[in-house]
Amino acid sequence: MTELPSSRAVVLGGGLAGTLAAAALAPFVREVLILEHDAALPHTPSPRSRLPQAAHAHMLWAGGADAMEELLPGxxxxxxxxxxxxxxxPNGMVSFSAAGWFRRSWADTHYLIGASRNLIDWAVRERVLRLPNVSVQTGTKVCGLEGDAAHVLGVAVRDAQGERRLIAADLVVDATGRNSKSHQWLRDIGGPQVRETVVDAGVRYASRKYWAPEGARTDWPVIHIPADPRQGRPGIVATIISIENGQWHVSLSGTRGGEPSSENDLFEEFARRARHPLVAELLARAEPAGEVSVFTRTANSRRHFEQAPLPDGFIALGDAATSLNPVYGHGMSAAALGAVALRNQARRTSVLSPGFAAKTQRAIARPAAAAWMLAVGQDRFYPGAIGRKPTPVDRLAARYVHRLNRAAIGNALIVRKLTDVMAMRRPALILANPAVLLAAALGPRKPLLAGPELTPHEREVLDHPPLRSPQSAPAEPAT
Structure with missing residues (x-):
């Protein structure tokens, strides 16, 4: 058995990014200690008080799921x-793009995992905490970094009794999420100023679980009605995804000026304001399984740690570095791919070697930057969006993406390439190769669909009598 170096990695945060970071480092260090603010972590797929976004539908795309499987086989x-x-x-997704309905008759090339965020996190956490050199310390509040501009030596913490102490570390990984304070902690020890970019479309989420109707609890497609940012009005998105326990997880969202309400009675009304009423029609045939939950912290925020002269011994991963508008479903995948980048760098170079952190941070930034481009490439176009306004280059790129979406309605090559990028298996650069450019120029090889391409079984579910009478959506956005 290979002797591990006498090194300790301390991971800040016991959420998904933190546990994946622990899995990435465990083969290469003597000890991984996860510091978690919560008093306890659930031993079942249960909610966590400090993870409000878990109440909303999550898509774990193939690229992210593959990365987690690579880190945690099985x-x-x-x-x-x-x-x-x-x-x-694409066969298991019914999606109404800005260019029209996508066909589902192509060969399946990708997949996504339909599950609650609680289940996804729990399964990862259970596997990671079984690793012999990984432990978790709960009820611990991190107060800052210890060290100087050249090297981070550990973290200062307060335990549940309020006692302050130092935990020494050879490597500190910040995985504390959107609320990360590490950019300030670095300044406190004489470290660099980390530049931050924010693009905020003012998205508000409203989500609710439903019991799937009879016949729709297995082999049910994702139903996704995205917004069209070219319309010059608030973007409304409606999504149904099958999760465990025979339930649908339904998320509705609207950008600034078109936000959904937190009222149960208005949930299905708001779904009818999407570009097509398919989601609302399906919800009228399903029984609610819970209350509406709302979430508003959805700005795209990128802290450019990879561009700063970071001290050795410090890395930021997941939302602590790049947090994304959840509507595109890339946050978990970006974190997982970042953890794989961390693992790969640790495989090549000792975590104790000078420059390890800087090289790793640049590697982590690459998949995060790809997800960032997909998100802000649309969010910048919504009314009232905060951040840099679209440039002529942005507008040209948006027109090209629309052209690709239109071609994808009748071209298997474009479908595969777009899904490669959306599933985070390939970089967006593949959309500029000659074959894709030619296919985009030629346009779809088949006519546009008049409506969603549903199987006879799916139409049968939709033909069930509604349980509730449809109501017209309010003239003004509910707030």
Missing amino acids: ITDDWLAAGAHRIPI
Whole structure:
């Protein structure tokens, strides 16, 4: 057995990014200690008080799921055994793009995992905490970094009794999420100023779980009605994804000026304001399984740690570095791919070697930057969006993406390439190769669809009598 170096990695945060970071580092260090603010972490797929976004529908795309499987072989089987769904793509998605309805008759090339965020996190956490050199210390508040501009030596913490002490570390990984304070902690020890970019479309989420109707609890497609940022009005998105326990997780969202309400009675009304009423029609045939939950911290925020002269011994991962508008479903995948980048760098170079952190931070930034471009490439166009306004280059790129979406309605090559990028398996640069450019120029090889391409079984569910009478949506956005 290979002797591990006498090094300790301390991971800040016991959420998904933190546990994946622990999995990435465990083969290469003597000890991984996870510091978690919560007094306890659930031993079942249960909510966490400090993870409000878990109440909303999550898409774990193939690229992210593949990355987690690479770090934790067998994790996909754990999800499926607990009731998650492996949904084939494109056949298992009904999506109304800005250019029209996508066909579903192409060969499946990708997939996504349909499950609650609680289940996804729980299965990962259970696997990671079984690793012999990984431990977690709960009820611990991190107060700052210890060290100087050249090297981070550990973290200062307060325990549940309020006692302050130092925990020494050879490597500190910040995985504390959107609320990360590490950019300030670095300044406190004489470190660099970290530049931050924010693009905020003012998205508000409203989500609710429903019991799937009879016949729709297995082999049910994702229903996704995205917004069209070219319309010059608030963007409304409606999504249904099958999760465990025979439930649908339904998320509705609206950008600034078109936000959904937190009222239960207005949830389905708001769904009818999407570009097509398919989601609302399906919800009228399903029974609610809970109350509406709302979430508003959805700005795209990128802290450019990779561009700063960071001290050795410090890395930021996941939302602590790049947090994304959840509507595109890339946050978990970006964190997982960042953890794989961390693992790969630790495989090549000792975590104790000078420059390890800086090289790793640049590697982590690459998949995060790809997800960032997908998100802000649309969010900048919504009315009232905060951040840099679209440039002529942005507008040209947006027109090209629309052209690709239109071609994808009748071209299998474009479908595969777009899904490669959306699933975070390939970089967006593949959309500029000659074959894709030519296909985009030629346009779709088949006519536009008049409506969603549903199977006879799916139409049968939609033909069930509604349980509630449809109501017209309010003339003005509910707030």
